[in-house]
Amino acid sequence: MSHILHRTIGGELPVAAAGQGLEIVDATGKRYLDASGGAAVSCLGHGHPAVTAALHAQVDRLAYAHTSFFTTEVAEQLADTLVADAPPGIGHVYLVSGGSEAIEAALKMARQYFVERGQAGRRHIIARRQSYHGNTLGALAAGGNEWRRAPFAPLLIETHHIEPCFAYRFQQPGESEEAYGRRAADALEAKILELGAEAVMAFVAETVVGATAGAVPPAKGYFKRVREICDKYGVLLILDEVMCGMGRTGSLHACEQEGIAPDLMTIAKGLGGGYAPIGAVLLGEPIYTAFAEGSGLFQHGHTYIGHPLACAAGLAVQQTIKRDNLLANVRTMGAHLRRRLGERFGNHAHVGDIRGRGLFQAIELVEDRLTKQPFDPARKLHAKVKKAAMARGLMVYPMGGTIDGRQGDHVLLAPPFIVSESQIDEIVERLGAAVDDALG
Numbered sequence: 001m002s003h004i005l006h007r008t009i010g011g012e013l014p015v016a017a018a019g020q021g022l023e024i025v026d027a028t029g030k031r032y033l034d035a036s037g038g039a040a041v042s043c044l045g046h047g048h049p050a051v052t053a054a055l056h057a058q059v060d061r062l063a064y065a066h067t068s069f070f071t072t073e074v075a076e077q078l079a080d081t082l083v084a085d086a087p088p089g090i091g092h093v094y095l096v097s098g099g100s101e102a103i104e105a106a107l108k109m110a111r112q113y114f115v116e117r118g119q120a121g122r123r124h125i126i127a128r129r130q131s132y133h134g135n136t137l138g139a140l141a142a143g144g145n146e147w148r149r150a151p152f153a154p155l156l157i158e159t160h161h162i163e164p165c166f167a168y169r170f171q172q173p174g175e176s177e178e179a180y181g182r183r184a185a186d187a188l189e190a191k192i193l194e195l196g197a198e199a200v201m202a203f204v205a206e207t208v209v210g211a212t213a214g215a216v217p218p219a220k221g222y223f224k225r226v227r228e229i230c231d232k233y234g235v236l237l238i239l240d241e242v243m244c245g246m247g248r249t250g251s252l253h254a255c256e257q258e259g260i261a262p263d264l265m266t267i268a269k270g271l272g273g274g275y276a277p278i279g280a281v282l283l284g285e286p287i288y289t290a291f292a293e294g295s296g297l298f299q300h301g302h303t304y305i306g307h308p309l310a311c312a313a314g315l316a317v318q319q320t321i322k323r324d325n326l327l328a329n330v331r332t333m334g335a336h337l338r339r340r341l342g343e344r345f346g347n348h349a350h351v352g353d354i355r356g357r358g359l360f361q362a363i364e365l366v367e368d369r370l371t372k373q374p375f376d377p378a379r380k381l382h383a384k385v386k387k388a389a390m391a392r393g394l395m396v397y398p399m400g401g402t403i404d405g406r407q408g409d410h411v412l413l414a415p416p417f418i419v420s421e422s423q424i425d426e427i428v429e430r431l432g433a434a435v436d437d438a439l440g
Contacts, residue, residue: 014026014390019047032390036397036412036415043248044317044321048320053316054312063309067305072306087262093283095310096280097279099243102266103139103266104138108298109281111123112295112300117294124159125204126192126195126203130404133206145212145401147400168216178220181220182225185222185226192233201235202236202238204238206243210412214362217356224260239262243269243414245267246318249330249356254357276312329417330359345363350369362412362413365385374407377401381438388434398412415427
């Protein structure tokens, strides 16, 4: 009997014993093709020699130094790298240990920014339904994942949510993509006016929606309109790229493809590729300046922020992606993945949508393609797909509640950036068999 409180109690998990490239090997010797990077984390796969060498070198040099006493060379190098490659206006980095911590820090930065500027009345956070921003209380409050929020609702700060930008589900017949994008974005302006522009501090959104709805890209023009609205009312734009960022969609930052830059951006998962727990907030110069010229500090912190080993992992991962030109492979293999998904599922009776960008794609499962009617949630189809895939040595990331937190099923794919054509072919073949098995 395990003494670990596992995510699901009473189930049996295989024991991961080794990993190399796209494969994880369990204690029985069974091999699993990692088509989801765990949870869109393992962007370089497992056991990459450049990263493990960097970790060995760093632990021999220095394992830990508390950031209230020291900075470290490796943390400074990582920050320099991130700022050099950041969207316009980003000038500083706050290093944390993961995505939820990054969101918590970003929300506090937004609040302190307005306090420093003498606008303490700005307190409201607006986000979107069917978003996911993390599991700590502040991040959970900002998120719009109702299933995760419900048990802890009495503990959550007040936040406000608008409809997601989810074309497959909410674009109206005869409505162009651009018109839908503007309509979805204008919901933000309506909410700001409802709450009072002088009382709103931030809008939080995933650039490409991840786990909760399954690789949902924004409609054309949506984020440009969002940026205009935020600028008009002095609201900070926080982009959550914890899952979709750091190369996952084919550009280092997903917002590059939208032609905008945020005021604050959270990153994690692909930053360190799973080799160490690390995340970061990238912050615009006006926010840094408000802190520097005001109180002279950011009133926040954790024991392990800027951890040297984590920074060494993050730096090595980012250097490897650049050196090996892996973003080009993300784009090329992403196009191949889309083709193969289309060939296998494009005419499937129970696949309503194939969506995403780069190596961040998903299929949405429906009972009826014509009406987009989802399966009965009691069927737990997503869980059956996961079980069937694992039986075939395939790791994918299925979720339920795609539409409203209760109804809908999708399967998310996020293979490592080093994936090959033949491996993608194998992923799609095994996934097809798993989906058909789960539906049978």
